Amino acid sequence: MSEELFVESRISPPALSCPKCDEMLPQKLGEVQCQSCSARVNIEHEGTRKQWVQEKVSCPGCEKVLIVGVDSRPANLQCVACDCQFTVKPNIPKVEVDCPACNRRLRMKKKPGRREVDCPACDKILVVQF
Secondary structure, three states: OOOOOEEEOOOOOOOOEOOOOOOEOOOOOEEEEOOOOOOEEEEOOHHHHHHHHHOEEEOOOOOOEEEOOOOOOOEEEEOOOOOOEEEEEOOOOEEEEEOOOOOOEEEEEOOOOEEEEEOOOOOOEEEEEO
16 A cells, blocks of 8 residues: 655645634635634635646655646645656644743644644643634
């Protein structure tokens, strides 16, 4: 059985807030559901879709540069040079937050909702909400 190969897209949809509860929505296009209030929101962003189609990625098998040519993420691709099959995963931007106990900067993916994170420097649990 072969291992699944992934490449992360460098392009992410704009960060938007739910019109009902003002919490962060998942960073996707199309119909999304707010994780806080369960409202359904249809998100379209022509600029992101256009950038996705034109995005260039390197094949994880042979490193040939390919144009994705697909306006959605995830996108399944096959390299024309080496027949390697891989998936272009959605980009989830990272943000930095400061630990209130030791001021260490922590990098994490910005995902909607509330998370409890252990600071690796001082073991304090901090609550992060996006």
